[in-house]
Amino acid sequence: MSSLFIIGNGFDLAHGLPTRYKDFYNYLLKKYPKALELDPSFGIQPSEMPDGSLKFNKEELVAFLINIISEVSGEDWNDFEASLGRLNFDNHLYSMSTLFEDEDDDSSDYRMAYRNEDATSNFYLASVKIKDLFSEWINTIDISEVESKESFEFLMDPWKDTFLTFNYTPVLELVYGAIPVYPIHGQQNSEIIIGHGEDDKEIINSFSGSEYSLSKIHSALRKNTEEIIKLAQEEFYELLSG
Structure with a gap:
């Protein structure tokens, strides 16, 4: 009789792997040490490359992301x-607004909204780059x-049992020879799924002009759990029927 194993991060930790979120934080500090020397600000912006793509200075990007995530986490x-579902950019927007607080004419509100x-x-x-950095870290775990x-x-029986794993490392396959394995959130060297589980929401704040992009950030960093469950169910039924 076959068994179903549902594997979480405790499995990788028990095998001595540095797979805690704190390890991700430490990876960023080690890989981009100058980030802690920088003062993140509202002025972060990418540079346009010759091919038309946009690229951030990695140290500035990491400094910005560590700042906004650590504020809530x-x-x-x-x-x-x-x-990732509770990121708050008000401090940055407030800092920017103080630079122009002496403006007082008919178009000052319009200019501030544009800023x-x-x-x-x-x-x-910048915020959506956290996914790339997370994948970068995952792919370094040896x-x-x-x-x-x-x-x-x-x-376990590596040939008869079924394995659903929330981990990103292929320990089950490469160390235990397990087949089949379904990685719910993706795996090393493939698409990695991370994000918060809150519903999409309308952003309402006192910084006119910011609402659309802040709502986009919330949506872009949301984990589509409904789709993940649907795909997992389809894969699971296929495994059972196979």
Whole structure:
């Protein structure tokens, strides 16, 4: 009789892998050490490359992302994914508004709204880069020295059992020879799924012109759990019928 195994991050941690969200935070600090020396601001923006693409200075980008995520998640980053649904850019927008607080004419509100729109458009471009950085980190996790655990080998049959895993590393396949394995959130060297689980929402704040881009950030960093569940069900039924 076959069994179904549902595998979470405790499995990778038990095999000595640095797969906590805190490890992601530490990776960013180690890979981009100058980020902590920078003062993140509303002025972050990408440069246009000769081919027309947009590219951020990595140190400035990491400094900005660490700042906005740590504000809601703390430096332990234990609730990293949930924090992506609670990002708050008000401090940056307020800092920008103070530079123009002496403006007082008929078009000052219009100009401030335009500045807010321009700044938050760049906030959007920067914020979605957290997915690329997360994938970059995941792909550095080395499992070549991981050894199998006899206690787990005793429980499973790599050919008959089915494995649903929320982990990003292929420990089940490469260390235990497990087949079939379904990675719910993707895997190393493939598309990685991360994000918060909150519903889309309309952004209402006191910074006119910022609402559209802030709503885009919230939506772009949302994990489409409905689609993930649907695909998982389809894959799961296929595995059972196979």
